[in-house]
Amino acid sequence: MVNLTESLPRPGATIRFADSGGPGRPVVLSHGAGVDHTMFEPQLPVLRDAGYRVIVWDLRGHGASALDAGTRFTADDALDDLAALLDRLGLDEHAPGIPGADDLRRDRPVLVGHSLGGNLAQALVRRAPERVGGLVVLDSAWNAGPLGRLERLALHFAAPMLSAIPASRLPGLMARASAVHPAAVAQSEALFARMPKETFLDVWRATVSLVDPQPGYRTPVPLGLIRGAEDRTGNIATAMPRWAAAEGVPEHVVADAGHIVTLDAPDAVNDILLALLATMGARTGESPATP
Known part of the structure; x- marks a missing residue:
């Protein structure tokens, strides 16, 4: 397990993170709802060994990033936390001596987000695209995508349905819905069990609130999906193919893997992620790689 040695004080929470450092292209990993940064453990050494500067963090109310007493989780706060993390590390500052818009983009961090982390990364790109050099989304709803009537109803009733499930059963149910392989299910259940049910419901509502359809919107930075x-969470299995078609990018579908694809199929995810990052421009001071 990566030790989150750094702290970022924020209104209502203390954010814990780790930064591998070095001159490589920054890659910021944002985990999904109810889990923590350990869902990316299989990816961390691979990205570091490939020369990337890897930043991993626990969202507020998750893992080591505790909420202050009386504070509830909101999407706005979590999004501001991500922006503040970029500020703290100076990840979107233009490297001296690299002129031109293309070079500027290549020096910006790539945001890699799973589920809620992917929703937050999308929202930050939508709010401040100049701060980001690339976006990789894993098993996440398409924030800006159109929603059908049934999809809207499912989003509306998801939280009330979850609230009816006893707290003792919720972690196991979520884990079995999130992963396919027994080891991944067990790890997921242990992570879900750390979060109080009330907080998890707030997190779920926050995730839904980030879905904000905007017809015609297209991601203004390089995008990987x-x-x-086997992901059956929400409308991801139908929305992500539509997203890929709308953006004109491939959708990388990983066989024999569920919602937490990084744990179910780590080697396949590592290969895809490295290939995607290579297409998003050079690491600082280097030429673009060939995937």
């Missing part, structure tokens, strides 16, 4: 073939 990854999905587990």
Whole structure:
């Protein structure tokens, strides 16, 4: 397990993070709802060994990033936390001596987000695209995508349905819905069990609130999409293919993997992620790589 040695004081919470450092292209990993940074453990050494500067963090109310007493989780706060993390690390500052818009983009961080982390990364790109050099989304809803009537109803009733499930059963149910392989299910259940039910429901509502359709919107930075073939969470299995078609990018579907694709199929995700990052421009001071 990566030790989150750094702290970022924020209104209502203390954010814990780790930064591998070095001159490589920054890659910021944002985990999904109810889990923590350990869902990316199989990816961390691979990205570091490939020369990337890897930043991993626990969202507020998750893992080591505690909420202050009386504070509830909101999407706005979590999004501001991500922006503040970029500020703290100076990740979107233009490297001296690299002129031109293309070079500027290549020096910006790539945001890699799973589920809620992917929703937050999308929202930050939508709010401040100049701060980001690339976006990789894993098993996440398409924030700006159109929603059908049934999809809207499902989003509306998801939280009330979850609230009816006893707290003792919720972690196991979520884990079995999120992963395919027994080891991944067990790890997921242990992570879900750490979060109080009330907080998890707030997190779920926050995730839904980030879905904000905007017809015609297209991601203004290089985009990569990854999905587990067995993911049945929300509308991801239908929305992500539509997203890929609308943006004109491939959807990378990982066989024999569920919602937490990084744990179910770590080697396949590592290969896809490295290939996607290579297409998003050079690491600082280097030429673009060939995937």
